[in-house]
Amino acid sequence: MSGQDPAVDDAPLLTADDVTRVYTLGRDNEVHALRGVSFTVDRGEHVAIVGSSGSGKSTLLNLLGALDRPTSGHVRYHGRDVRDMDDAELARLRNGSIGFVFQSFQLLPRLTALDNVILPLVYRSSSPRERRERATAALEQVGLADRITHRPGELSGGQQQRVAIARALVTEPALLLADEPTGNLDTRTGEEIMTLLEELHRDRGTALVVITHEAEVAARAARRIELRDGRIVTEVAA
């Protein structure tokens, strides 16, 4: 990406360096959601984040996705600190390099599947025709070619999550971040969704960071990071 700077080019896709995140709720009410987390994600890597509820997984993922800024410590993309980025740079990073998949799908109910997938393309310069073509291709890839004019309300949970995945991959990001993508789905559908995400990771070389509760899902990742009380307690490479 930043081809002019070999030092930066050699940097890992993403590093978290002693990251903390403190939510201040009141004067004497602070929640230490993350208490100093460090790790790296390389290009094309597959990382699973596990841990009990409230251990800080989502907080971490939001920081990795540049949706949030750490209270202290650094999150760097290609060696560049998210803290130093302005609003426009952050937006470009989220739009160009990161794809999100949420537990609750986060589709806009009034838009068709196609328009939901087009949504991230609206924030970059491309012609309407090009957008439609790319979004259609993405929907085909997740197996929803025959559902492009349906609205989320007319789709099953698994189909909605497929639309969300199509939306995440339509920008061809370097990194997919998935926060319990199967949490709202039954076991079989959940497995299908995970298979789809892992296929995308394998076929496209997209790095995949997935938060999960399921041991088998975590086991398939190349690396497993377990959080407890805002700290990494184990980091296992498969």
Add this chain to the structure above:
Amino acid sequence: MSLRESLRVAMQALRANRLRSALTTLGVLIGVLSVVLLVAIGQGARSEITGAIEGLGSNLLFVLPGDGDFGGGPQRSSFVADDIERVDRSLPGGEGRAAGYVIGAEAVQAEGNRFNATVFGITENYLGVVDRTIARGQSLSRSDVATGRRVAVLGASSAETLFPGQDPIGRTVSLGAIRYRVVGVLERVGTTAFGPDVDRQVLIPISAAQRLFGSTRVDAIFVRAESTVGIEADREAARSALAERLEEDEFSVVSQDEIIGVVGDILQILTWVLAAIAGISLLVGGVGVSNIMLVSVSERTREIGLRKALGARTRDITRQFLFEAVALTGLGGVVGLALGIGAAELVAAFAPVPAEVTWWSIALALGVSVLVGLVFGVLPARRAGQLDPVTALRHE
């Protein structure tokens, strides 16, 4: 995101809430409609009244009681019948260009028909000076005026009311206990919304009117200049003639143009006042837009969070909501303008009030409605743009 894209997204959101968008637009629509309509009525009144003054014929000079300050209301007249003669004789190039009158209201009746008429006591030159013509019979003569003969000339409507379907010439009308013989009927002038209905006048010799009203007063003297260039000479002549007898603050000589200017200015101010009052309803409409936009931002918090997660900048979001607000008020402006013009046409056609849509009220209404959208959209739009994506995505 491009401007066109922002606009498209904004329209999409408005369509998703059609009823709410329509109701919000309605507030602005009513505001714009009332601005356009009230300004049209104000402007219509202005051109009708100035038109009525112009209708007296051009090159008129008005010799009026008082110091010429119209703002102070009507002033007590010190003119007497001799002053009319005095002015007339002073005018360069021959006599017969000055006329005087006294005005009063009196019940007039004839053969069981009666109504309250405006009674004009006039000198024999009056009709010529104010450019009125006799339709039937004859005008009042010099000797009628000199002797205070009990003769009358009727306005067209007066004649119809008192003598429906009959020829009034030679018949008798009564003003109070006194009877007058009708010698003429005036040409119809037509109705105006403002001022006295000149077709409902009864004209009698000024001497007879003074006797009827029990007064020697003359209300005003009119002078018709022979041409535009003659106006100043006539004005000077009339002024110095009257100055022999009256104090400077007892009379003033003003031209038709001056009166039109002053009256026009007053009515222009009236128009602006009407516009301002209507503007308040536009303001209320704007507050409604602000309110609904805040609701919309709060309802769509998750959408905003999502858009940010997908790469929207703060300004993309702000612009999207600003466009929504402007689209709401702009639409209200266009429809309100169309309805306002329509309403003005209806008023002009069916009501006795004139209405005249002016280009500046159109520009003002559209400009202000867009401005209202910007002003009242900024707060909600900024609030939307500044939402934190993580918090927004967690919003229920």
